[in-house]
Amino acid sequence: MSNRVVLAYSGGLDTSVAIPYLAKMTGGEVIAVSLDLGQGGEDMESVRQRALDCGAVESIVIDAKDEFANDYCLPTIKANGMYMKQYPLVSAISRPLIVKHLIKAAQEHGGTHVSHGCTGKGNDQVRFEVGFRALDPSLEIIAPARDYAWTRDKAIAFAEEINLPIEQSKKSPFSIDQNVWGRAVETGFLEDLWNPPTKDLYAYTEDPALGNAPDELIISFEGGKPVAIDGRPVTVLEAIEELNRRGGAQGVGRLDMVEDRLVGIKSREIYEAPGAMILIAAHEAMEDVTVERELGRYKRLIDARWSEEVYDGLWFGPLKRSLDAFIESTQEHVTGDIRIVLHAGRIVVNGRRSNHSLYDFNLATYDTGDTFDQTAAKGFVQLHGLSTQIANKRDREAQ
Amino acid sequence: MSNRVVLAYSGGLDTSVAIPYLAKMTGGEVIAVSLDLGQGGEDMESVRQRALDCGAVESIVIDAKDEFANDYCLPTIKANGMYMKQYPLVSAISRPLIVKHLIKAAQEHGGTHVSHGCTGKGNDQVRFEVGFRALDPSLEIIAPARDYAWTRDKAIAFAEEINLPIEQSKKSPFSIDQNVWGRAVETGFLEDLWNPPTKDLYAYTEDPALGNAPDELIISFEGGKPVAIDGRPVTVLEAIEELNRRGGAQGVGRLDMVEDRLVGIKSREIYEAPGAMILIAAHEAMEDVTVERELGRYKRLIDARWSEEVYDGLWFGPLKRSLDAFIESTQEHVTGDIRIVLHAGRIVVNGRRSNHSLYDFNLATYDTGDTFDQTAAKGFVQLHGLSTQIANKRDREAQ
């Protein structure tokens, strides 16, 4: 069987040059697979054609926007997915979907290898390769940037050598990954942690200090899923897109963090994810009203672990699936409306209503209608603290 | 021995009237104890005198501001103490300190009872009483508002009946608790969760939309403790006060949440805590740079549990002490500077530097100087994902 390499193709210089390079290294053919995840920029048809121009024998473009929103972003909303309490897993949740489509293409087109353009010091190599081996360990993996120490300079030299029909744009100072769920930026000067981000880093968000008038909106959830904005029904994809637009206009969703990579190092990252952050803030507020205390406390631990598993490239791992089962079971009543004001970079929840609410006005009120039995409290407090009381007594006496 | 009731005295109507009331109910004497925790408002000497005017046999005023900052707020900073990821434990950390001083007063002045003004449906009764019993279970506890169904109306009637020399101000619509670490507000119209907060609720913070120029500042930490602002050495108390001022001017630190009370109900709460939120945000950013990944991940669980224990009134519990031991052991290297911009309600970290940093430029950079050994990654990824690979293979074959 001749070699056929299925490549995760972005349309950029690196993966374009990788097409003839992989063909040369394997003595085989290359199939390019590109996903539209709402990353914007170039139209996907141009991307498709460029792969062919670079020598791919097949170039497959997949509109995966709704699939991404429903099967990857929505679970992240339900899990309030934030790595290190901050990062909404922008790249982390896109890789398993790309993996899925690469494996499908390999199985349909007789692929023998799968390939990605990631380096050996990032997280995405892990997400790709753990996914590849989970879904089809018979495919061989090639990561030219890592395994052949393939660099941009080498790529450009190789492109010139073989007269590859692509423009050699001046090296952008930014390394960017983006999709409808958010945008990640790395760049050299930010590697000094003391340097603040500059305005040219941002594309999804306006300057929060612009002074736009506040934007008030109502997000409706059913079973943890955003189903309407301001009363208009939306798909998950539409919800993200609309909130990217409205949140972006208010400068909402910027993030500047030092992140613990799975490979053991810390790195500085800039993210923009207005829709993701608004949806997760609203979802958490909806849960605060509809999820019982002990379940809520435990779910926060589960959410954190879910985020770590996904960050660490274990989307297809058995633990992730069981965490999903836990999370899904908590969402049945996460239903109702959250009112939010977006303004000058802030996401402010200021109202919530739900037919599934656990808030009981009559138990909570200090006014007329109070049904809370205060006489129960005395005994409750006494036994709630009893083991602490006994322990403190022992500590005093044992000294 | 005759009865002597040591009362946590705030100076307000309820606890003022409680003085003669407790004397009557117990047939004994009342000692009022008031702490200055930076709550502002009235001067403490007036508070002290009022208790005497109401019939207290002793009225003790304690300036506990620095003790509160050093022994209660600082551990909260180190624990990034946020209940339900949001609430910086404003009232929760003040109660154990009040307890400590009440017990001390009782032991010095022959107290037989301790008393507080809390109702039976809130958290503070728990914090008071668990604390009392932990430190001195021989003291009897009286909670008139709960145990005698003592209400404001009854208090006013009783005050008139005995000609108590206090003004009967019109009932404020707000129920407020405040100290230097923050301010909590409850009020009737917010018991409808759909109602947004109104401007008159706030006292520690300006309207974030005011349009003040951004305020950039540098907070320096040593071993997890804030020690300087903009290069000027500060005590913890001074740090909180300055950041309350500067953060408040920017509308930073407002919170509108639905909270899970320990007694089993949900309640709507408004908080303002500019200093607390700025310090915790800065501290977390400092940890992100100086705490190793696995320790950081685990510490987030410990922090959450610490916050729940403190919220639940278990400050004096054995688990809280062991969580403290864990947390303290993580702080040795949480040292360095965090640069923050405060603006229009936002707290934005945009720079960090530290001689204790775990960020290694040479490992992180994609530019010249890269020392990361990418060849190690291939094997790492393979074994990191091996158990997932085997499990997925089994799942396919077992179907």
Add this chain to the structure above:
Amino acid sequence: MSNRVVLAYSGGLDTSVAIPYLAKMTGGEVIAVSLDLGQGGEDMESVRQRALDCGAVESIVIDAKDEFANDYCLPTIKANGMYMKQYPLVSAISRPLIVKHLIKAAQEHGGTHVSHGCTGKGNDQVRFEVGFRALDPSLEIIAPARDYAWTRDKAIAFAEEINLPIEQSKKSPFSIDQNVWGRAVETGFLEDLWNPPTKDLYAYTEDPALGNAPDELIISFEGGKPVAIDGRPVTVLEAIEELNRRGGAQGVGRLDMVEDRLVGIKSREIYEAPGAMILIAAHEAMEDVTVERELGRYKRLIDARWSEEVYDGLWFGPLKRSLDAFIESTQEHVTGDIRIVLHAGRIVVNGRRSNHSLYDFNLATYDTGDTFDQTAAKGFVQLHGLSTQIANKRDREAQ
């Protein structure tokens, strides 16, 4: 509506006398409900008749053995349910089932009250009452032993006073609760923690030192459920009963522990649960072979929490249900055979086989056929330890 009290009726002296007593205290009628949970002893028809003789207007007996095994013991097997790593929740899982049938009886027979015989210092009052309020908060709860300080002596006096037709057996020194899942014993002389248990405490197990020949058996699981013993298909109930018999003959399943009660005190407890302990040991061994490492590690935390929730009387709580969802999702492949030797008090697993195994001979062997790629290990070890390496370097340099 006249009062009708639905009483959890055991047939013993205390709940027998409670029938006329509750009738007197409420001025109403009493309905006795008794469950056969495999506790053995008296036949259930005698129990039923005695309630009527004592004045109950209805006496309902329910054979709930299979329901108990399938809906309460089986989830405990799947959760490896052991409170404090030791106690297989013998009483804790029976109470919610009794609650369920009491509520059903109350709803069918116009009950206005529900009642149980527990004291105020144990766990069972919590399990009963939290269950009652979860399933039907409209029913009033009466706990005579606690609320009326009803004691055995008072019960006997009252029985004599009203000429109740029951024998007043000499007070047994033991307080016993038993069902097919196990047996719990408390008794006065064990309240001195230094006293060892005596032989007369035990009823489900022989003396382990008896010297019976070893008993080897094979337990087969499908999806976490025991389905056969030594190749003979069994129901869950049959599995427990057979293993009680065979384990009991070997002295397997005794437990002597100091337990942390929910009400805040420690107590000494003796348990016997041969079937429960054998099934959980076998189930854990089956999981060790069929559950992936990270899932297994996390499931152990979930199992511990599940056991605490159930112990704490929160069987009907939302967290318990979501923990169940997690656990259920882990059991799909817990299928195969476990070989066990029972002997002289020991449960020894010495063989396991499964078509769903994750054990891969070719990856594990050091002999011919080894397929493990050892070259991957070098890089794995390097990056696995990188953050530790960096942290230790920082620690040395920062000193």
Add this chain to the structure above:
Amino acid sequence: MSNRVVLAYSGGLDTSVAIPYLAKMTGGEVIAVSLDLGQGGEDMESVRQRALDCGAVESIVIDAKDEFANDYCLPTIKANGMYMKQYPLVSAISRPLIVKHLIKAAQEHGGTHVSHGCTGKGNDQVRFEVGFRALDPSLEIIAPARDYAWTRDKAIAFAEEINLPIEQSKKSPFSIDQNVWGRAVETGFLEDLWNPPTKDLYAYTEDPALGNAPDELIISFEGGKPVAIDGRPVTVLEAIEELNRRGGAQGVGRLDMVEDRLVGIKSREIYEAPGAMILIAAHEAMEDVTVERELGRYKRLIDARWSEEVYDGLWFGPLKRSLDAFIESTQEHVTGDIRIVLHAGRIVVNGRRSNHSLYDFNLATYDTGDTFDQTAAKGFVQLHGLSTQIANKRDREAQ
């Protein structure tokens, strides 16, 4: 600088042949370092001499038995260290101590490399190498069995080729690691998980079915440390040795398990660790009496995580140190006596006494002297279950 390889030397064939082999591969000299960890067998002087005979330029023997007991076994006792709830970390805790002495030898004798004999599919390579890099990343690491695919056959051939003065014993069918804390055995026929262990596998324990008379003993703890047996003061080392002897005679401490290795595979392992298992059982029983409920519950999670960190080779990791701080803080009052009966493979705790006990007879008793306030329970139960009650009501109404 010339190459000097510091080798972890066991005295066996593999590491003996590794001496000339490493010299040849590096063109340098080899320093052998051997630790006496109580593994028994050959006297250490013979081991020392053999390394010299094989060409080592230095051969260092260290009696590390007490250091091992005090600094590695004792923390394991305090942590109730059991990986997967079963394995007392026999090899896992010895590797960091060997690492420490190898690094010390390297720094004192001008070492440039460190070396161990582990393969690439086990855990010990990880424990060695993470330790080496944590303590001195400037040393280069050589693992001949893994990196040069060095096998026993190659070793024997090389030994013959260079006329190495060692006997080529027939290949033992067992792969063994042992020290005073326990003994680990792997062997080919156990790689079929269905095969039971055979009697010749065991060396630390007699057959439990032998029929020796029971052995009753009292272990005394101070602050979590075993300090006396049957009233005779002992060092930690002496405690382990005595309990190995007495437990071994009763067949106590055998373990047959399927274990999740860090490198991603499952393996079958046989262990014997009578002293370890007795001490941990006694320590847990001592904690059950002296550690408060919530602390005990949380410590069980901490203990499990500690065991995983140590198993995973992260002894020198920052998280391990903070877990130690937590654990240490819990041990202050773990003081008192535990009575144990060893018999026929069983470890049975049947008595405990302590001046630091949290067990309060007067709170626990149902007899005269009861001081428990049962009236507190009613309110406690009500509020303990309130959030569950509200959630169930919502669930019914929302359907």
